[in-house]
């Protein structure tokens with residue numbers, strides 16, 4: 001190499017270093033700005049309670065067959081990992097958390113590898129198969145919602161040690177709490193094969209019992225310092241493919257919704273709204289407890305499939321679509337060629353495509369909670 005070549009190589013290296021430095025600074029500034037805009041979000045974290053509609057994988061860590069941590073579950077998640085979410089991709093709560101600028105996947109609290117950074121932006125306590133009735137969780141051998149609350153109290157004590165009492169109090173007061181359960185109380189417990197609760201309750205007294213349990217949970221959350229609570233109502237449970245299969249006079253050809261079950265969900269939802277509004281009126285100091293409607297968004301998809309790009313709204317994408325979910329939907333099952341054309345992923349749970357549509361409709365709820 002001649003001296004002049006040496007000089008130009010040195011110059012080139014300096015030049016590259018300068019570019020690298022400039023880029024680095026820009027990137028650092030951008031991520032700091034990103035961090036700022038996240039901090040600007042007035043929601044600090046997400047805490048999720050309920051059943052398989054929101055379980056991010058807690059059942060992977062308990063002894064139960066109510067699981068989905070195997071293919072084809074999770075096939076449309078980044079890295080195609082079956083996390084224990086009961087769908088092919090993300091849940092509504094994950095989409096909402098991204099929208100609020102918090103994180104893209106809300107992790108299950110029972111995952112022992114979670115760091116303080118993971119914990120501080122929120123976790124999921126939900127357990128597939130559970131309900132507001134403690135007996136429902138017992139039938140399915142999963143975590144009762146009352147125990148999910150105990151896990152949250154554990155979480156709170158742990159955070160008080162990690163970040164201090166005052167910061168934990170502020171974190172909880174700015175966090176969004178989402179509760180989604182109830183379907184299993186009616187479809188597994190009350191109307192299920194063993195019909196346990198229907199021996200001692202008629203349907204309206206059982207609805208009242210479930211509402212009472214739901215309200216107790218809301219009050220307990222308020223007591224821990226929660227100020228933003230979103231209570232999700234029931235979906236049109238008569239339109240769930242497995243419910244159709246079990247209750248249709250000909251499950252192969254007659255796959256319309258079973259209206260009497262959807263009517264149970266509608267009555268429950270009406271009463272839940274009344275109870276939450278009453279609770280909202282008596283809360284001091286101020287907190288927001290909102291009802292979140294998923295009945296109408298899903299009902300709309302069932303009635304107008306083409307508007308959402310769906311070709312099938314009464315069979316799951318996994319297996320025959322009539323009965324398979326959890327362990328029955330597994331790596332031996334056939335899978336439909338395009339799950340974005342299906343409302344249901346398995347015979348019980350919606351696809352990510354359906355959850356995404358529900359999420360779009362729920363963004364105003366997040367906007368509302370970000371305001372205060």
Ligand SMILES: *[C@@H]1O[C@H](CO)[C@@H](O)[C@H](O)[C@H]1NC(C)=O
Nearest residue numbers: 036037038039040041042370
């Ligand atoms: C947060 O961000 C929004 C929009 O980016 C802005 O209008 C608002 O003033 C910000 N709030 C605070 C407290 O910085």
Ligand SMILES: *[C@@H]1O[C@H](CO)[C@@H](O)[C@H](O)[C@H]1NC(C)=O
Nearest residue numbers: 200201202203204205206208
């Ligand atoms: C259901 O049970 C409650 C109390 O057990 C009773 O007051 C009510 O009349 C019953 N309703 C029907 C429709 O049987």
